[in-house]
Amino acid sequence: MEIKVACGCGTNYKFDVEPVNRRMPWPVNCPSCGADGTAQANEIIQQASGASQQTVVPMASVSSAPPAGLRISTPTRPTAPAIPAMPSGVPAPPPPSAPPPLRPSQVFAQEAQMAPEKQSSTWARLGIILLTLLVAASVGYRVARRIGRLANVVSAIANAAVSGPDGEDRKWNLTADNQVIIYLRHTNHQEVADACAAYFHQQLHRNVRRKTPDQDNNEGQEFLVMSPFHDYVEFLAELGSLKEPEFAGLAQHLSGKFNTLAFVEQDVDASGAAIFGVYEQGTNQFYAHMDVTMQSGEPVENVTTQGDDWAVAHGYKPGTNGFKEFNIENADDLTKNCGMKFWDHDEEITTNDVVLKEWGGQR
Numbered sequence: 001m002e003i004k005v006a007c008g009c010g011t012n013y014k015f016d017v018e019p020v021n022r023r024m025p026w027p028v029n030c031p032s033c034g035a036d037g038t039a040q041a042n043e044i045i046q047q048a049s050g051a052s053q054q055t056v057v058p059m060a061s062v063s064s065a066p067p068a069g070l071r072i073s074t075p076t077r078p079t080a081p082a083i084p085a086m087p088s089g090v091p092a093p094p095p096p097s098a099p100p101p102l103r104p105s106q107v108f109a110q111e112a113q114m115a116p117e118k119q120s121s122t123w124a125r126l127g128i129i130l131l132t133l134l135v136a137a138s139v140g141y142r143v144a145r146r147i148g149r150l151a152n153v154v155s156a157i158a159n160a161a162v163s164g165p166d167g168e169d170r171k172w173n174l175t176a177d178n179q180v181i182i183y184l185r186h187t188n189h190q191e192v193a194d195a196c197a198a199y200f201h202q203q204l205h206r207n208v209r210r211k212t213p214d215q216d217n218n219e220g221q222e223f224l225v226m227s228p229f230h231d232y233v234e235f236l237a238e239l240g241s242l243k244e245p246e247f248a249g250l251a252q253h254l255s256g257k258f259n260t261l262a263f264v265e266q267d268v269d270a271s272g273a274a275i276f277g278v279y280e281q282g283t284n285q286f287y288a289h290m291d292v293t294m295q296s297g298e299p300v301e302n303v304t305t306q307g308d309d310w311a312v313a314h315g316y317k318p319g320t321n322g323f324k325e326f327n328i329e330n331a332d333d334l335t336k337n338c339g340m341k342f343w344d345h346d347e348e349i350t351t352n353d354v355v356l357k358e359w360g361g362q363r
Helices: 036-046 104-139 140-145 150-162 189-202 242-256 306-311 328-337
Strands: 004-005 010-015 056-058 179-185 208-210 221-223 232-236 261-268 273-280 283-295 298-304 352-356
Touching: 004 036, 104 140, 104 232, 179 242, 189 221, 189 232, 189 242, 189 306, 189 352, 232 242, 242 261, 242 283, 261 328, 273 328, 283 306, 283 328
Parallel strands: 004 056
Antiparallel strands: 004 010, 179 232, 179 261, 208 352, 221 232, 221 352, 261 273, 273 283, 283 298
16 A cells, blocks of 8 residues: 655655555654654554545654665565464455565665765775875885886886785885995905995095094995895995996996896986996996986986896896886896896895095095
């Protein structure tokens, strides 16, 4: 039968229902103010007493509850009241049937109830995306550049949200962070430290020597030569303490002096620029200069390389744009292809490391 209810808030609504024992089988609420209309609906059913006429009964009062959206729905069905005993010889009425299928209006009512949850979920997803962008911006352009090409920055940010700002699943050999690092294949860092000091004196005319306790409070540029790890010695310098020809020359000199392989890396976090060089027995095998400039308000990565054949021979696969796509991740792969394993190195300074200090800080 069809039931019409006139709510005290002025809203008239109707629905079809199959009464159970002359009562509503489920509660109903006003779609505008949320007031409970179950009692009024029961009264209409009882007044109808099986007649086909449709009765409209205004609600006596309006609930003070705030509007909660359209809520004509079918929650958990209440237990039907006991059926009174029937005279003998009269067949028992059939058991209460399951609630009828939801009408379109009732389906909409359920969706209206779920809408706040959906909106909340949507806002949560938007919040996660915004947070991801803020995190990526806070760690700088280097994160996006390390994970992939500049054209894939958006994808890189999404990956960073899942696996960490620098790709937790990737193991890095190259770890320069606003500094210059030379990785020399050698097993005696004391010899490397002496060779560095000699190069500063002879080639750069800088008074650099091993640091002593009496120099602790003196100003002057410092350089660190770390003890060997997996047959590699690291030379570390602060960004700006060596010009490009100076640190490139030092890497080439050490490679020739010890007849070995050397990698050099400079990283500039502020701009995302980087330099990567490979020297073998004093010969420059490969050199990449990666710089970032702003064009029309967007960062554009410019890459120039030398010795491309060496890089291809050691595993680099140029894309459609050739070596213009080369980045620091590709450089890191080249070091791995040459047998370098440095990603589990603890970079804490130890008593075995050598600190070189420039006396007086003068060049």
